[in-house]
Amino acid sequence: MNSNEKTINKFDNHVAHSYGRYPLAMKSGQNRQCIDENNKKYIDLGSGIGCNCLGYCDEQWADAVCAQVRTLQHTSNYYYTEVQAEFAEKLCNTTGYDSVFFGNSGAEANECAIKTARKYSFDKYGKGRHTIITLVNSFHGRTMATLSATGQDVFHNYFFPFLEGFVNVEANNINDLKEKLDDTVCAVMLEYVQGEGGVIALDEEFVDAVFELCAQKDILVIADEVQTGIGRTGKFLAGEWYGKKADITTLAKGIAGGIPMGACLFNSKTKDVLTAGTHGSTFGGNPIACAGGIAVIDRITGEGFLDEVNEKASYIKTMLEESSAVKSVSGKGMMIGITLADESKKAADTAKKALEKGLLVLTAKEKVRLLPPLNITYDELNDGMKILLDILEE
Numbered sequence: 533m534n535s536n537e538k539t540i541n542k543f544d545n546h547v548a549h550s551y552g553r554y555p556l557a558m559k560s561g562q563n564r565q566c567i568d569e570n571n572k573k574y575i576d577l578g579s580g581i582g583c584n585c586l587g588y589c590d591e592q593w594a595d596a597v598c599a600q601v602r603t604l605q606h607t608s609n610y611y612y613t614e615v616q617a618e619f620a621e622k623l624c625n626t627t628g629y630d631s632v633f634f635g636n637s638g639a640e641a642n643e644c645a646i647k648t649a650r651k652y653s654f655d656k657y658g659k660g661r662h663t664i665i666t667l668v669n670s671f672h673g674r675t676m677a678t679l680s681a682t683g684q685d686v687f688h689n690y691f692f693p694f695l696e697g698f699v700n701v702e703a704n705n706i707n708d709l710k711e712k713l714d715d716t717v718c719a720v721m722l723e724y725v726q727g728e729g730g731v732i733a734l735d736e737e738f739v740d741a742v743f744e745l746c747a748q749k750d751i752l753v754i755a756d757e758v759q760t761g762i763g764r765t766g767k768f769l770a771g772e773w774y775g776k777k778a779d780i781t782t783l784a785k786g787i788a789g790g791i792p793m794g795a796c797l798f799n800s801k802t803k804d805v806l807t808a809g810t811h812g813s814t815f816g817g818n819p820i821a822c823a824g825g826i827a828v829i830d831r832i833t834g835e836g837f838l839d840e841v842n843e844k845a846s847y848i849k850t851m852l853e854e855s856s857a858v859k860s861v862s863g864k865g866m867m868i869g870i871t872l873a874d875e876s877k878k879a880a881d882t883a884k885k886a887l888e889k890g891l892l893v894l895t896a897k898e899k900v901r902l903l904p905p906l907n908i909t910y911d912e913l914n915d916g917m918k919i920l921l922d923i924l925e926e
Contacts, residue, residue, distance in 0.1 A: 535569035561588025575916040585786030587905040600823035629797035634817035638758030638784035639673025641794035653718035671728035719752040724770040727759040731869025766842040766865030788824035857924035869899040
């Protein structure tokens, strides 16, 4: 039995089987490659579902995190830390928001957004104005509230009863939105690019309608940028592509470079909604995660960084569109969905073949999904895309 198999067997004997895992036991990683326990190397075009936005063990990021580990690893949120204050300031200055609540994941960030929207409406209008509209095909997390908010029937099983107060509207259907935007609604929650739903960007006309209609009724707009934020689409926030800034924006995934963190950003309208005792998170704003976050934000906001993300995204898209094995390419920036020309080929099978050949990719419904590290080099891209295109064109 090889090392991979030993670890996998030990793992499966002791860890809940709540994931469909690939047979890869990672040992280490450097730059945009990881190494398994048999010393096989893999080019990673998935970056831990977008979390390792600077790849594996980036030197500047690792130095910042290790320095914080040796200084102060944790304190409760009864107290203040300079590293959390600095990261909050950088994040707010970069995004144009007024304040932020830190948690540990995208689901936590979305829970915070849901609670904030309902409290905003309760404080102003009293009970009965609590409905949150989400989009069909959306994905907002796996807690009870965020599962209830998710607009995909496949997730609505087993855990009955789901939470009330969520209504789904068909994405890009303005008439459906108008019909359901009644006096019980306190917020509309959307992903500018539906990630788990198939890497599908919303139409600008629909996004414009959401913001216009909500503004007329003092209904909050929540942007779930858990996957699209932190430079993933070629802007720091995907809302910048649409010229929009939601009342609340949620972030996670790449925000701290691979350390657990989620953030809920508030504008001037929502910054004072949460008061002492109304929300909390034991590990939220953890100093180590904040140190990682500062390193990430400094790199992504550096001169030319996002220009390079857009250039690389265009480079990848061109390679894919030139292949006869690719029917279409969706998404924005380095958040890419690939529809295969041969409908008999399954995205999951493609991902398995890629793994065998030393390449890590993701799937989203029927599509192959790519979320490369934002600082991937052209040599790494060429090597990884050659493997993928060879598989697609078999």
